[in-house]
Amino acid sequence: MYKERRREAHTQAEQKRRDAIKKGYDTLQSLVPTCQQSDTSGYKISKATVLQKSIDYIQCLLRQKKKQEDERNDLHKEVIALKIMQENYEKMIKSQQTQLGVVDNRVSDELKFHVFQTIVEQLFVTFSSIPVDNFSELSGFVFSWLEEHCKPQVCGIYLYF
Numbered sequence: 206m207y208k209e210r211r212r213e214a215h216t217q218a219e220q221k222r223r224d225a226i227k228k229g230y231d232t233l234q235s236l237v238p239t240c241q242q243s244d245t246s247g248y249k250i251s252k253a254t255v256l257q258k259s260i261d262y263i264q265c266l267l268r269q270k271k272k273q274e275d276e277r278n279d280l281h282k283e284v285i286a287l288k289i290m291q292e293n294y295e296k297m298i299k300s301q302q303t304q305l306g307v308v309d310n311r312v313s314d315e316l317k318f319h320v321f322q323t324i325v326e327q328l329f330v331t332f333s334s335i336p337v338d339n340f341s342e343l344s345g346f347v348f349s350w351l352e353e354h355c356k357p358q359v360c361g362i363y364l365y366f
Contacts, residue, residue, distance in 0.1 A: 230252055230255055233255055233256075233259055234250070234255050237255070237258055237259045237262045238262065239258045239261070239262060240254070240255050240258045240259065240262075331353075
């Protein structure tokens with residue numbers, strides 16, 4: 206009687222363990238996208254396949270996480286660099302304002318826009334003659350175009366600030 210109860214308890218414990226393992230595999234299979242489709246023959250995929258696909262999926266997620274962390278770090282560095290540049294520009298503006306003393310001596314935004322518009326319009330007209338059918342032609346002509354057309358004397362504008 207004691208042996209029989211002991212054997213029955215052992216059988217129940219073993220069945221409970223197997224059920225827990227089966228439930229774990231089922232849960233794992235439902236969580237991993239590549240495990241959710243069954244075999245082409247309609248049979249359930251094997252436990253070994255579930256484990257291997259789970260490993261592959263976790264490794265893929267780890268690579269994605271690493272890539273995102275690298276991108277985040279790069280963006281963080283860029284933000285720091287931009288903040289430093291902003292501080293430097295703010296210092297330059299303050300320095301120029303104290304040197305000028307009078308705000309009226311500054312060039313108006315309308316004049317700046319007009320000069321920029323004139324330069325860009327002339328450059329656009331000349332750039333439209335560059336062939337852009339393929340990259341090798343484009344890259345071959347861009348440098349010569351820059352040398353020929355992107356000089357202050359070409360636009361006929363000389364600015365003295």
